[in-house]
Amino acid sequence: AILEVNGNLSCRCAKTTSEYISPKKYESIEIRPVGSSCRRTEIIIKLRTSGKVCVNPEAPWVKKLLKRIASTKKK
Amino acid sequence: AILEVNGNLSCRCAKTTSEYISPKKYESIEIRPVGSSCRRTEIIIKLRTSGKVCVNPEAPWVKKLLKRIASTKKK
Numbered sequence: 001a002i003l004e005v006n007g008n009l010s011c012r013c014a015k016t017t018s019e020y021i022s023p024k025k026y027e028s029i030e031i032r033p034v035g036s037s038c039r040r041t042e043i044i045i046k047l048r049t050s051g052k053v054c055v056n057p058e059a060p061w062v063k064k065l066l067k068r069i070a071s072t073k074k075k
Numbered sequence: 076a077i078l079e080v081n082g083n084l085s086c087r088c089a090k091t092t093s094e095y096i097s098p099k100k101y102e103s104i105e106i107r108p109v110g111s112s113c114r115r116t117e118i119i120i121k122l123r124t125s126g127k128v129c130v131n132p133e134a135p136w137v138k139k140l141l142k143r144i145a146s147t148k149k150k
Contacts, residue, residue: 031104031144041147063145069106070141072116
């Protein structure tokens with residue numbers, strides 16, 4: 001991954017995708033809020049099959065996903 | 076942690092807290108949606124100082140946190 005020297009030294013995602021990934025494929029979703037070491041919010045989806053995907057926090061389906069998780073009621 | 080034998084064999088959180096944790100302390104937030112191995116949504120906050128905290132997905136401040144992340148605009 002290309003290390004960005006402008007203070008984003010420990011961003012995890014060199015690039016992100018806006019392509020939809022079905023929730024059935026997720027094992028977990030990691031959100032790394034804007035912090036001292038990385039100047040942008042990063043959302044990393046860990047897949048059940050193995051492997052991780054950096055998704056674009058601005059992508060509409062990502063926003064909907066986070067909102068849906070926020071509003072889930074206890075089953 | 077007590078292993079729950081009712082199908083929640085690989086839940087990560089034996090118990091959760093509803094106590095507020097300031098976002099300044101987060102390194103990352105991991106969301107583990109309801110899945111085959113764990114029958115409840117789990118939200119694990121990784122702290123900058125080290126250590127992880129399982130927070131209650133139903134806690135109002137957790138819901139607000141997720142909604143705020145979902146609606147952040149690109150800076």
